[in-house]
Amino acid sequence: MEFLVRFETTLPDSMSADQAQQLKSQERARAMELRQEGTLKRLWRIPGRRAVVGLWEADDATELHDALASLPQFPWMEVSVEPLATHPQER
Amino acid sequence: MEFLVRFETTLPDSMSADQAQQLKSQERARAMELRQEGTLKRLWRIPGRRAVVGLWEADDATELHDALASLPQFPWMEVSVEPLATHPQER
Amino acid sequence: MEFLVRFETTLPDSMSADQAQQLKSQERARAMELRQEGTLKRLWRIPGRRAVVGLWEADDATELHDALASLPQFPWMEVSVEPLATHPQER
């Protein structure tokens, strides 16, 4: 099942530039793993914002939540999830 | 996978009382079938409104859409769907 | 450039079932052409609604508007368009 997932990340001001840089590297690495597993299928940036919208695939909302929560930046992400149904033209 | 589904039904004024009555009977009958199949698990009324909130179970959003679209009143229902993940306390 | 386009179609009650059926066939045919041209890349259904969300590609917003306006159901569609930027992970 596919989901449209939108999130915006706000790292706290108290985080050092080094910590932030390291976190971003870890985020990228984990995202790459999720892509290889087929969980994260596409990712776009919302222009002008520190926000992305992505196309995810998971068995259900529980598996999707676990994938999202495995992202190192998850504690600082504001996430919204929209379930998608297959369109008749694509069946 | 479970979904929280909210809908409010507004039959058009042009529908006769007989047609509306027949439609409601058909709706009830189809809802009962969906309950027996385990697709529709609980249904509550929002007090003061012609609206309900229900707990549904389906393999994915496509199967859920097909179940909702099988309701005779579907053309006059305003529906919103919220995907639910299993809470760790219930795993 | 890619766009996320969401629309919900509400045909007027005054339209006959035949007219509606013919319009839907024409809509499907035009959508297929837009897919073959690469303008319409993916289409999902929002569960429980007469609404879709789609991934479109066009040179710019003007070309996108012309593609949307070429859909036979366009006069009855409520449309919203979100521009997408390429995510660094996909460059």
Add this chain to the structure above:
Amino acid sequence: MEFLVRFETTLPDSMSADQAQQLKSQERARAMELRQEGTLKRLWRIPGRRAVVGLWEADDATELHDALASLPQFPWMEVSVEPLATHPQER
């Protein structure tokens, strides 16, 4: 009477990891008591968020408030409550 209760918990950054861990254990323990009393009937996680939606039963809004306020994380919870009426199909 049943209520649909939605809450999102945001522990302050100033809380140590130990305090947060202890609070979560206490929360889980109190939630278990409320389940055994029949006050908390079901709990789901909103995917991608530190939020839950639950089905609660209480005599009235006052008893429900007291149950919610007995949760150790209550001071950091943003709560919304929706009263539910019995649906005729379930009477």
Add this chain to the structure above:
Amino acid sequence: MEFLVRFETTLPDSMSADQAQQLKSQERARAMELRQEGTLKRLWRIPGRRAVVGLWEADDATELHDALASLPQFPWMEVSVEPLATHPQER
């Protein structure tokens, strides 16, 4: 249990002045009965609108819904219900 109930009534243009007048008399009569039963405790008008806010008392949301649905104008009322808990200062 007390509820704050807000509603705005919009009679359809197709209703004759006589029908509307008769409906309003019936509404007033039923409201008076609900007052005598203690279900409807106070009623205020929202200035400038065909809307009222009222203080209602019922055992639960189901009983409240049945009281609201017994109002002759219920089919044309847009209703919202807010559950109220007893304030500690009033216990």
Add this chain to the structure above:
Amino acid sequence: MEFLVRFETTLPDSMSADQAQQLKSQERARAMELRQEGTLKRLWRIPGRRAVVGLWEADDATELHDALASLPQFPWMEVSVEPLATHPQER
């Protein structure tokens, strides 16, 4: 003239438990005075929130503002005021 007044109080984290306790006692004392004067007529708690809704009586919005501003917690209260007109059924 009556007003429906809704407020939610958020004491700052920097306030000590003692200060908060003292403030709450002072708040209760002032609220009691306002009740005796007939300015504060009823108070309900919004279930699950640190918020209340109350029925107030004052000559006008200026007198109401002065009463609200006399509450010791006023600097930390988010307030909204709704003017109420007498309903014809209560004249």
Add this chain to the structure above:
Amino acid sequence: MEFLVRFETTLPDSMSADQAQQLKSQERARAMELRQEGTLKRLWRIPGRRAVVGLWEADDATELHDALASLPQFPWMEVSVEPLATHPQER
């Protein structure tokens, strides 16, 4: 006591141009009376809209409602009322 009152008037399509014209004359006449009584103190047009915002004075919300309801176009007006308190700089 002063109130800021905003309203937008939408006459139904079924009203003839003559009826609409007559109604507007009556509206203007009644507004002039309310100005002479001191109830309607100022009136502005929201640019681009069939909407106005006005400064009204009335003893309380009940008197204000009666003044608004005395306007011939009242049945077709969408009204919102905001109570105003005297600013300390103007006392």
Add this chain to the structure above:
Amino acid sequence: MEFLVRFETTLPDSMSADQAQQLKSQERARAMELRQEGTLKRLWRIPGRRAVVGLWEADDATELHDALASLPQFPWMEVSVEPLATHPQER
């Protein structure tokens, strides 16, 4: 003074194709006059919608309103106006 003006036009279903076509020609003609006068400076289409956003110049909101109200489609336009101040970089 410049204004950002957004409007969406919805011609009623009861209008014949001929009337609509004639109205659109008149609209285009009047818009051209407003461009030549310097009142209408730029016009963009919101992609996917029967809506435009435009840059207008007028002495004040009254003159702007008169210009907008002179458009033949004004009775069917939903308009919102945003006043613009000169940016220091452009002074």
Add this chain to the structure above:
Amino acid sequence: MEFLVRFETTLPDSMSADQAQQLKSQERARAMELRQEGTLKRLWRIPGRRAVVGLWEADDATELHDALASLPQFPWMEVSVEPLATHPQER
């Protein structure tokens, strides 16, 4: 040209009571100057809030912005501006 201007002031917790008091005196003094110049014509308090709504007059939005920005509390004010057109009844 007249504008309806609404603002709410939130001084930071880190500001000392002395600084806040001094700022308020300066604010009052500057507001008085703006009144004498005819820029600030009326000011009302929104009951229950640290917010005001005022009637301002300025040649255009740029002059209005400069007047608002000259208020000593401007850095801590959340402002919204609504342009007003002259109503035909007041021409």
Add this chain to the structure above:
Amino acid sequence: MEFLVRFETTLPDSMSADQAQQLKSQERARAMELRQEGTLKRLWRIPGRRAVVGLWEADDATELHDALASLPQFPWMEVSVEPLATHPQER
């Protein structure tokens, strides 16, 4: 392709007046470069706010994002982007 871009900048309280001043100079310098390149075409101030709305031109949303992200104040800007299509009257 043109975009309407709205942003509001909120520098943190912890930034010194010197740092803020330097950042603003750098912002102005970078904005001037973007104007010379033809990326930033017009800029207006929203009266009463630390916000601007601008007309930008870029090949696509990715190029627009890169231009916005090149502004020194970008980390403290809340940005929203609206794609614009060419209006038939301007083709």
